[in-house]
Amino acid sequence: MKNSKTQIVPVLGMGCAGCASNVERALQKLPGIESASVNFASNNLTVTYHPTKINLPEMQSAVQAAGYDLIVEEENPLKAKEEAERKRYARIKRDTIGTWMLAIPLVLLAMVFMHLPYANWMEMVLALAIMIFFGRTFYINGFCHALRGNPNMDTLVALSTSIAFLFSLFNTVYPEFWTSKGLEAHVYYEAAGVIIAFVLAGKLLEEKAKHSTSSAIQSLMGLQPKTARKVTDGVENEVEISTLITGDILNIRPGEKIPVDGIILSGSSSVDESLLSGEAFPVLKLPGNKAMAGTINQKGSFTMEATGVGQATVLGQIVRMVQEAQGSKAPVQRLVDKISRVFVPVVVGLAALTFILWLVIGGTSYFSYALLSAVSVLVIACPCALGLATPTALMVGMGKAAEQHILIKDAYALENMCKVDTVVLDKTGTLTQGKPQVVDSYWMSEANVAYLDYLYTAESMSEHPMAAAILEWMEDSGASIIKPESFESITGYGVRLEMGGLNYWVGNQGLLERFEATIQEEVKRRLERWKKNGYSVTYYGVESVLLAVMAVADRIKPTSLQAVDSLKNVNLDIHLLSGDSEESAQSVATALGINHCKGGVLPQDKENYIKALQPMGKVVAMVGDGINDSQALARANVSIAMGKGTDIAMDVAQITLITSDLSLLTKAIYISKRTVRLIWENLFWAFIFNLIGIPLAAGILYPVNGLLLNPMMASAAMAFSSVAVVANSLRLKLIR
Numbered sequence: 001m002k003n004s005k006t007q008i009v010p011v012l013g014m015g016c017a018g019c020a021s022n023v024e025r026a027l028q029k030l031p032g033i034e035s036a037s038v039n040f041a042s043n044n045l046t047v048t049y050h051p052t053k054i055n056l057p058e059m060q061s062a063v064q065a066a067g068y069d070l071i072v073e074e075e076n077p078l079k080a081k082e083e084a085e086r087k088r089y090a091r092i093k094r095d096t097i098g099t100w101m102l103a104i105p106l107v108l109l110a111m112v113f114m115h116l117p118y119a120n121w122m123e124m125v126l127a128l129a130i131m132i133f134f135g136r137t138f139y140i141n142g143f144c145h146a147l148r149g150n151p152n153m154d155t156l157v158a159l160s161t162s163i164a165f166l167f168s169l170f171n172t173v174y175p176e177f178w179t180s181k182g183l184e185a186h187v188y189y190e191a192a193g194v195i196i197a198f199v200l201a202g203k204l205l206e207e208k209a210k211h212s213t214s215s216a217i218q219s220l221m222g223l224q225p226k227t228a229r230k231v232t233d234g235v236e237n238e239v240e241i242s243t244l245i246t247g248d249i250l251n252i253r254p255g256e257k258i259p260v261d262g263i264i265l266s267g268s269s270s271v272d273e274s275l276l277s278g279e280a281f282p283v284l285k286l287p288g289n290k291a292m293a294g295t296i297n298q299k300g301s302f303t304m305e306a307t308g309v310g311q312a313t314v315l316g317q318i319v320r321m322v323q324e325a326q327g328s329k330a331p332v333q334r335l336v337d338k339i340s341r342v343f344v345p346v347v348v349g350l351a352a353l354t355f356i357l358w359l360v361i362g363g364t365s366y367f368s369y370a371l372l373s374a375v376s377v378l379v380i381a382c383p384c385a386l387g388l389a390t391p392t393a394l395m396v397g398m399g400k401a402a403e404q405h406i407l408i409k410d411a412y413a414l415e416n417m418c419k420v421d422t423v424v425l426d427k428t429g430t431l432t433q434g435k436p437q438v439v440d441s442y443w444m445s446e447a448n449v450a451y452l453d454y455l456y457t458a459e460s461m462s463e464h465p466m467a468a469a470i471l472e473w474m475e476d477s478g479a480s481i482i483k484p485e486s487f488e489s490i491t492g493y494g495v496r497l498e499m500g501g502l503n504y505w506v507g508n509q510g511l512l513e514r515f516e517a518t519i520q521e522e523v524k525r526r527l528e529r530w531k532k533n534g535y536s537v538t539y540y541g542v543e544s545v546l547l548a549v550m551a552v553a554d555r556i557k558p559t560s561l562q563a564v565d566s567l568k569n570v571n572l573d574i575h576l577l578s579g580d581s582e583e584s585a586q587s588v589a590t591a592l593g594i595n596h597c598k599g600g601v602l603p604q605d606k607e608n609y610i611k612a613l614q615p616m617g618k619v620v621a622m623v624g625d626g627i628n629d630s631q632a633l634a635r636a637n638v639s640i641a642m643g644k645g646t647d648i649a650m651d652v653a654q655i656t657l658i659t660s661d662l663s664l665l666t667k668a669i670y671i672s673k674r675t676v677r678l679i680w681e682n683l684f685w686a687f688i689f690n691l692i693g694i695p696l697a698a699g700i701l702y703p704v705n706g707l708l709l710n711p712m713m714a715s716a717a718m719a720f721s722s723v724a725v726v727a728n729s730l731r732l733k734l735i736r
Contacts, residue, residue, distance in 0.1 A: 003050060003051075003052065004034050004048050004049065004050055005048070005049060005050070005051050006046065006047070006048045007046075007047055007049075007056070008044050008045070008046050009044070009045045009047060009056065009059075009070050009071065009072060010043060010044060010045075010070070010071040010080070010081035011023060011038060011043050011044065011045050011063070011068060011069070011070060012043070012068060012069040012070070012071065012081070012084050013067065013068040013069050014038075014043060014068060019068065020038040021038075022066050022067070022068070022145075022150050023036075023038045023045065023063055023066060023068050024036050024037065024038050025066075026062050026063055026065070026066035026068075027045075027047065027059055027062060027063065029062075030054055030058070030059065030062055031053055031054060032049050032050045032052075032053025032054030033047065033048075033049050033054065033059075034048040034049060034050065035047070035048045036048075043081065043085065045070065047059065056070070056072040057072060057073075059072070060072050066148065066150075067141070067144055067145060067148065071084075089204075092200065092203055092204050093204055095133075095134040095135070095137075095200055096134075096197070096200040096201055096203075096204045098133065098134045099130050099134040099135065099193070099196055099197040099200050100197050100201075102126050102129055102130050102134075102193065103126075103130065103190075103193045103194055103196075103197040105126060106123055106126040106127060106130070106189060106190050106193045106194075107190050107193075107194060109122055109123050109126070109190075110123055110187075110189065110190035111190070120168075120171075120172045120187050120189075121172065123168075123187060123189035123190065124168065124169060124172055124187075124189055126189070126193060127165055127168075127189035127190070127192045127193045128165070130192070130193045130196055130197070131161065131165065131192065131193075131196065134196065134200070135157075135161070135196040135200070137154070138154045138157045138158045138161070138196065138199070139158045139162070141154045141158075142154035142155035142157060142158030142159070143155065143158055146159075151345055151348075157195060157196065157199050159348060159378065160191075160192075160195060160378040160381070161191070161192040161195050161196060162192075163374075163375055163378055164188045164189075164191045164192045164195075164375065164378070165188075165189065165192045167188065167371070167375050168186075168187035168188050168189050168192075171185040171186065171187050172185075172187055188375075224241065224257070224259060224293050224294055224313075224315060225241060225256070225257045225259050226240065226241060227239060227240060227241060227259075228241050228244060228250050228259035228260070229250060229251040229252075229253070230244065230248055230249065230250055231249040231250065231251050231303065232249075236251055241259050241260070241309075242310075244259070244260055244306055244309045245306070245309060246306055246307060246308070246309060247305065247306060248260075248305070248306045249265070249303060249304070249305055249306075250262065250303065250304050250305075250306060251301070251302075251303050252269075252291075252297050252301060252302055252303070252304060253297070253301050254269070254297060254298065254299045254300060254301055255296070255297065255298075255299075256296075256297050257294060257295070257296055257297070258271070258291050258292065258293055258294065258295050258296075258297060258304075259293060260293050260306045260307075260308060260309045260313055261290070261291065261292050261293050261306070261307050261308030261309075261312070261313045261314060262290070262291050262304035262305050262306045262307050262308070263288065263289070263290060263291070263304060263305050263307055264285050264286065264287050264288060264289045264290075264291060264302050264303075264304050265287060265302070265303045265304055265305055266287055266302060266303050267287075267300060267301050267302030267303060268284065268285060268286050268287070268300055268302060268491050268492070269284075269285055269297050269298055269299065269300025269301060269302055270282035270283065270284050270285070270298040270299070270300065271283055271285050271291060271295050271296065271297055271298060272295060272296040272297075272298060273292065273295045282298055284491075284492060285300075285302065286491070286492060287302075290307075291304055292313070292314045292315065293308070293313040293314065293315045293316070294313075294314075294315040314603075347377070347378065347381040347694075348378075350377055350381075350694060350698065351374045351375075351377040351378045351381075352374070354370070354373045354374045354377050354697075354698040354699070355370045355371065355373070355374035356370075357370075357698075358370030358373055358374075358699065369699065369702075369708065372708070373697060373698055373699045373708070373709075376697035376698075376709050377694055377697045377698055380690075380693040380694060380696075380697045380709070381690055381693070381694055381697075389679060389682030389683045389685075389686045389725050390679050390682070390683070392682070392725060392726050392729040392730075393675055393678040393679045393682055393729045393732070394414060394675065394679070395729070396675070396678075396729045396730060396732045396733060397414055397671055397672070397674070397675030397678070397732060398414065399733075400671055400675075400732055400733060400735075401414075401667075401668060401671050404664060404667050404668075404671070405657065405658040405659045405661070405664060406655065406656075406657060406658070406664050406667060406668045406671070407655065407656040407657075407658055408654070408655050408668070409653070409654045409655065409656070412654065413638050413639070413654030413655050414671075414672050414675055414676070415672075415676055415679075416619065416637050416638050416672075417621070417638050417655070417668055417669055417672030418669065418672040418673040418676050419619045419637075420572065420619050420620070420621040420637065420638055420669065421571070421572060421573060421618060421619050422572065422573045422575065422613055422618040422619065422620045422621070423567055423572050423573070423574050423575070423620075423621045423622075423623065423665070424575045424576075424577060424606075424609065424610060424613075424620060424621070424622045424623070424632070424636070425574065425575065425576050425577070425594075425623050425624075425662075426576075426577060426578065426606075426622075426623060426624035426625060426628075426629050427554075427576060427577070427578035427580060427584075427585055427588055427599075428554060428578060428579070428580060428625075429624075429625035429642060429660075430623055430624060430625050430642055430662065431556060431557060431560045431564075431576070431588055431592065431662065432554040432555060432556050432557060432560075432588065433554060433555050433556075433557055434554060434625070435554065435555075436466065436468070436469040436536075436552050436553070436554055437469055437472070437473070437552065437553065437554070437555055438469055438470055438472075438473035438550050438551065438552055439535060439551050439552065439553045439555060440530065440535070440550070440551040441473075441548060441549065441550045441551065442523060442526055442548065442549050443547065443548045444520070444523070444545075444546060444547055444548065451504070451540075451542065451547055452474065452477055452478075452479040453479050453480055453481075453482050454482070454497065454499060454504040454542075455470070455474070455479070455504075455506060455540050455548075456471070456474055456477070456479035456480065456481060457481050457482050457484060457497060458487075458495050458496075458497050458504060458505075458506045459471050459474075459495075459506060460481055461487055461489075461495065461497070462489065462494070462495045462506070466536065466538055466552055469552050470506075470538065470550060470552070473550075482499070484497035484498060484499055485497075485498045485499055485500075486498040490507065490511065490514075492510065493507045493508060493510045493511040493514065494506050494507015494508060494511040494538075494539075495507065496511075502542055502543055503515070503542065503543055504540075504541075504542050505539075505540070505541055505542075506538060506539070506540045507538070507539060508537070508538070508539065509537070509539065511539065512539045512541065512546065515541060515543060515544055516544050517539070517541045517543075517544050517545060517546045518544070518546065519546060520546075523546070523549060526549070527549065530551045531583065532583065532587070533551075533553070533583075533584075533587045534553065534580070534583040534584025534585070534586070534587040534588070535551040535552065535553045536551070536552045536553065537549060537550070537551060537552075538550045538552060553584075554580075554584075556588060556591060556592070557660075557661075557662070559661050559662060559663050560592055560662055561591070561592055561593075562663055563661070563662035563663040563665065563666070564592045564593060564594060564662075565593070566663060566666040567665065567666060568593075569666075570666060570669060573596070573618075574594050574595070574596065575594070575596040575597070575598075575609075575613075576588065576589045576592075576594045576596065576597045576598070577597075577598050577599075577601050577605075577606050577609060577632075578598075578599045578600075578601065579599075579600065579601060579602065579628055580599055580600070582598075582599035582600055583599070584599060585597050585598065585599030585600075586599065602628075603628045603629070603630070603631045603632070604631065606622075606628070606629065606631065606632035607631040607632045607634075607635045609632070610622060610632050610635050610636050611635060614637070619637045619638075620636045620637050620638075621636060621637065621638040621639075621640055621665075622635070622636035622638075622639050622640065623640045623641075623642070623657075623662070623665065624640075624641060624642070624653075625641060625642035625660070629641075633653050638654060638655065639653040639654050639655070640653055640654070640655045640656070640657065640665065640668075641653035641655070641656045641657070642656075642657055642660040642662075655668060674732055674735060675732065678728065678729055678731070678732055681728060682725045682728055682729065685721070685724060685725065685728070686721065686725060689721045689724075693709075693721075696709045697709045
């Protein structure tokens with residue numbers, strides 16, 4: 001629709017995927033809302049609305065009425081959300097530790113020292129302390145959501161532990177009610193305490209796994225300097241970057257970050273654009289060339305005219321794209337939270353039905369059986385096994401991955417990695433080493449090697465990025481620096497020094513032509529081969545005589561070929577993207593046997609490439625190491641960063657290969673498959689346990705053989721199911 005506005009708003013207070021659905025439903029009922037999508041992983045709401053019909057404070061009121069909150073008035077909402085989530089994690093961690101400190105002695109009292117004097121009263125105090133001090137959020141949230149008609153896992157935890165506690169409290173205060181009927185007055189305080197302890201541990205694991213990625217956005221924004229040197233009527237003043245407008249004239253000094261997008265007016269310098277373009281070499285900037293915000297000026301200085309400020313810069317667009325991609329719907333929602341929306345009311349209904357059926361069948365004389373069976377149903381159907389099924393498998397899987405130098409940030413990546421059928425690889429720093437090196441050279445004559453000192457001197461005085469590669473190459477040559485009679489840096493061409501009345505020069509083909517040096521046919525054939533391989537060529541000569549040529553390139557990592565072959569062996573379709581030239585990208589693709597290749601792509605192009613693959617049914621994993629990859633990483637189904645890449649790439653990515661060895665990617669896929677299989681096994685046994693346990697707890701076998709599963713046995717069975725799930729998950733540690 002026309003005149004609509006799309007905005008990303010942080011959401012607070014969500015505890016499960018069902019909560020995300022509740023927020024969506026609360027907003028979709030409002031007039032003026034075109035669409036509302038909540039991402040539980042990033043805790044972000046992406047809402048499209050009509051500002052003339054509704055505003056953000058009105059949306060916030062509706063969300064607050066549903067039991068959650070939006071951050072709409074903060075100056076920096078991302079930072080506010082990050083702080084709120086940090087406090088939430090700290091609270092859950094504190095509650096988990098506190099609960100287990102009380103739950104362990106509670107279990108010992110219930111299972112080992114139950115005959116101690118006043119044991120029941122001591123258990124009651126411990127259980128009550130757990131419920132009040134560490135588990136109160138379950139009761140507040142669980143019952144509030146139940147009253148709103150949206151019961152969740154908190155509701156079942158609150159209900160089962162409350163009934164177990166109240167039933168135990170009744171038996172502690174008035175045990176004669178049961179003993180007078182010839183029954184023992186059992187208490188189940190440990191069930192209430194341990195349920196809370198297990199569920200809190202699961203929540204802690206979940207919060208740790210889905211730690212906020214908003215720091216990546218903050219880091220991206222941090223690439224842009226806070227101030228700029230604005231030139232007005234020849235006078236330079238330092239001003240806040242937020243005050244700049246299109247057309248302002250700025251002065252950029254050596255070593256500074258460029259604050260906005262613009263056009264070079266005067267001066268020249270090499271600019272490191274690798275963070276945005278992925279190009280390994282700094283780019284020479286002359287008057288009339290474009291400069292981009294966030295890139296780093298080298299040793300020169302220049303003035304520029306601002307053409308794009310704020311969100312209109314290339315960097316600003318990357319920030320916005322990453323925000324939108326991270327705020328989009330996750331491909332897989334947590335299965336347990338989906339099932340809980342049906343599981344909770346069904347279990348409560350079964351417990352109530354059990355109680356009623358016993359009374360209908362046996363009358364008031366069966367009241368004790370009815371109550372015991374109903375409580376047993378609630379206790380045995382506790383979501384411990386169901387809640388532990390996924391986090392324990394994920395915890396072991398992530399630990400196993402860490403042992404293999406694979407850092408997995410969240411469960412979504414682990415769940416989706418096994419579904420990947422297409423891998424998109426960045427070239428620089430991913431397949432190659434990301435550092436220019438001299439890969440070949442040719443001297444016209446062995447006698448020319450005597451001129452090494454002049455070459456070494458010229459390159460040591462040069463500011464060009466190629467010079468560092470040549471100096472490193474000459475490190476063990478024995479060459480030394482001499483004092484030239486004169487030295488000149490020729491902008492856009494290279495350098496020249498004079499010794500003994502002769503001009504020694506090092507630079508590009510333009511400098512070669514300026515000195516009118518000739519190239520032998522054999523050298524031409526070699527140069528043609530180098531250029532086909534995507535190598536950059538440096539020429540070295542004296543006057544009109546060419547002495548040597550050197551090829552500079554970014555070498556392929558030794559592990560890249562084996563890594564690509566291993567990915568092919570698991571039937572993955574491999575694509576290569578690079579900001580470098582088409583020739584350079586194609587040469588790497590050919591060397592590694594990659595059929596799909598595209599060079600000269602910008603950050604937006606990389607994201608569009610992935611967006612084009614996804615509608616074809618492809619599940620895409622993107623592997624990169626630079627800021628220029630961040631948009632594509634955020635857009636991919638699974639994002640993977642190289643450990644030696646930029647902090648931004650690693651923040652945005654869901655998986656980091658710590659050693660930057662691409663062969664780890666195959667291991668990550670294998671671990672993902674085994675972990676997901678464990679999750680399904682755990683869920684299967686958790687459901688089988690409930691399918692068998694609930695009817696037994698309800699007393700289905702009582703008419704046949706007199707078997708009645710009391711709450712104590714139900715509690716033990718519940719504990720066994722949790723132990724079984726954890727033990728099954730731990731099997732992954734034994735797999736090589």
